[in-house]
Amino acid sequence: MYNKQRERVFMLMILPAFIGFIVLFIAPTAMSFFYSLTNWSVYNPDIKFVGLDNYKMLFEDVKTVSAIKTTLQYAILITIFQNIIAILLAVYLNKKMVAVNFVKSLVFLPAVLSILVVGFLFQYIMTSADYGLLNNIIQFFGGDPVNWLGDSKIAIYSVLVTQVWQWAGWSMVIYIANLKSIDTALYEAAEIDGAGKIRTFFSVTLPLLYPAVSFNLLMSLIGGMKVFDVIFSMTKGGPGYATETIMTTLIREGFNSGRNAYASALAVVFFIAVFILSRIVITFLNKWERKLS
């Protein structure tokens, strides 16, 4: 009797959130899946089933396939670089000193800026116009100017660097918190064993960073797959199609060209890619965890 009443209240408490979520997330997501099998378009109000035609077209389109590849490459690289740099920073800055605290806050600062703003700022810093700051610095030290955003081989890495700059601090504070929880006795033991700094890092620190590593890897991976704002503000997908990603292609095809069904198919492929990639990372992390225990 008592419990029954409680359950009813429970239902009332969870339903608003759940209904909102169903209406504004699950339903449109399901609709996307459905539309991907049709010829739906804003210019074409009669919907017909076309089976897997959109998917076929998608994988036959060199541009889309290359956008998928670029996105995967970007996501994997940013996961690696952001985390390596964040771990190094965390180890380096895990000290109790006023100056260090200041540096820590500084490293985190870009994370509160909007990605769009960071993108616009770096677009000016990396421009090949003669006031481009980065090239001015390089030339000051006697180097040759580089076409950071206009060279199709470099552009995606230029974008990547800005995002590592922006987000390394975010990952770093998570690593630092994790480092703080490591028992110092373990380090003393390692020192007694005569282990050097580097060996201590790999045999003591890294394994104990497992929780932070697993979280950060997944977050930067999924964040990297979704990359949009920074491309939008820095390169608009160019030069050519060099920095087109899944999201920019999705927006271009789905909204600008009016190929909504095609874009929906791409969205589904996007979901599958994110799913597979995070599965792989999770499997890898689980293996590592088993090895640790």
Place this chain on the structure above:
Amino acid sequence: MSKKGLLGKISYIVGLVFISFVMFLPIYYLVITTFKSPEEAAASPLGLPASLDFSNYMKALDAMNYLQAMKNNIIITSVSVILLVFFASMAAYVIARSTKKIYHIMFAIFLIGLIIPFQIAIVPLYQIISGMNLMNTHLGVILVSVFCINLPLTIFLLRGFIHTVPIELEEAAYMDGCGTFRCFWLIIFPLLKPIIATVVILNTLAIWNDFLTPLLFLQSPDKAVLLQEVYKNVGPFSTNWTSFFPMLVMSTLPLVVFYIIMQKRVIEGVVAGSVKG
């Protein structure tokens, strides 16, 4: 030994300076350029400005309709965050406390939102918001921000924390005849303070800095948020790039101030957000 120690210390400090330099240079460049004319900025990009000239800021304030846009940002962010805390804390509490299967299924459905990026739902979402007659209203953006984008992670974090709250407390309250709903708000909710702080901080950052949602769902200039105003001033119709920079500064200033004041809290919040439930 001591010599080596000193050397180590010096090289450590050199390292610190280097890191600060790399992190701070772009921001320094951004701020310093706002006070210059294009000619001055081109001549000495990193030099201090000849005079503290605020005319770029005056132009930018005008061009980006600053106060109105900021007000819009504040409305959207604060209402969204309040709604998120309100709905998500109740839902998370139910998920954490009930053993009934249905809630676990609901939780699993919420978790889908952590894996599937909401972007895949954009096109139909647009239809839904239009169908609800919420296009070009703040409420539309708020609902999307709350239910479509930020709800799953918020519930996930809250649920993890509620698990750590000892159940005995509520049991005692129930014994005293306190109703479930009241018991939650009076006994449990105050205990959630630390995680609420986290949730508020993470969502404030995410919603304030979100560009895509307002871009798609708000069209009238008087409803636009700061980033839309910045974006509006890029491209074929912009004037001097040095008067574009103040817009970048002013659109992020509120959050930077928020960060400087609440620095410790923000970092704690980010850390707490990463702890798995």
Place this chain on the structure above:
Amino acid sequence: MKKKTVTLFLSVLILLATILAGCGSDTSNGADKEKENGNDVVTLRMMGYNPESTRATYLKYLDEKLPNVEIEFEFVALDNFNNVLNSQLQAGEGPDLIEVGGEAKLLAKANYLLDLTDEEFTSKYVESGLKPYMVDGKVYASPLQSWFEGIFYNKAIFKENNVEVPKTWDEFIEISKQLTKNGVKPQIMGAQSWEPMMKQSIGLVNNEFYSDEANRNFDEKFNAGEAKLAEEWLPYVEEWARVIDEGIITEDMLGLSYDQALDQFATGKAAMWESGPWAVETILEKNPDIELGMFPIPGKTEGDGWLIGGPGSALAINAKSQHIEEALKVLELTATEEAQKVLVADNAGSSFLEGVEVDLGEIYTDSEAAFKAGNVYAPWTAVWTSGNPIVEAYGKSLQEVLAGVKTIENALKEADSVNDNLRKTLN
């Protein structure tokens, strides 16, 4: 007990709803104000991809002439314009008045636009101004002033270096080389955007291909998928590509945005820059002393040259608008000589209204002959069904050509394949 909980819950919800209503009510504020001011003022939403500043005089004019209509102008940058517009239209919403360009035909086919064929004012426009907005002989929009792009040049730099405005494409290459030799950057281009190269190359296609009346039906065939760019345009685009081969347009320009290129041109760091009248105000703001001129893109043989352009944009009425009557009044008023002059005041162009002559001013003296000969054309807005996505693919491919990873032929093939894909998906 149970009742109490439910009441509490409901009261919280009501409280929240009130808060929400509070922030949603911004919407109605405007309307209330108007009602106070007196008789029924209708608010029309006008959405455009040209910013308010380029329509300021026109909007003020409408405000004066139509006291019972209040126009709420919404500017959405072109990158997202279709984005925002399409989704609104699809949901049965959207602005009352829509600035349409290349997409007009698609929108009309999808029944989003009001048929204007029988309105009296459409007959006041010349045929060429209406053609881009016609589907099966029906008119769906009324044209605003034309747009055009040519090549801006800095007269002072030309004088200093003893070069003349080129009359042929060879001369154009020649003076560019001459300027380079004198240490002046001949042409700057914001090639980070895919538009300028696309437009300039089509300028040469205009000269060599579209100037021949016989080729004018190419575009219709192209729409039907019966003709290919890679077959017809190739020699002319390859001719244009000499600016790449000769090092006039260089790879580093791929790192320059439109604004940055404009800045370089305005401050005298380059002698020429491809763009249109909308840039003049910004250029003069940056450098009030610049001596500015614009010449058309020259052809292989001496002639008047061609500009890229056409009926830039037009105003269409949302078929589902609640205020069709008032919206029609706006278009009616726009079809007067006075209104056309007002339009041109903010953004130079010619009028499509019969009998209206517009004096463009001395910047455009070098282009006068081209205008007189009617040498202004942009196939993708004039005839192509899905013009914008196709030229975007073409322009992006030209970026790859400039980067040295694609041939001109493949760039054109790419545009052809986008055309094929769109025909397949949108029909």
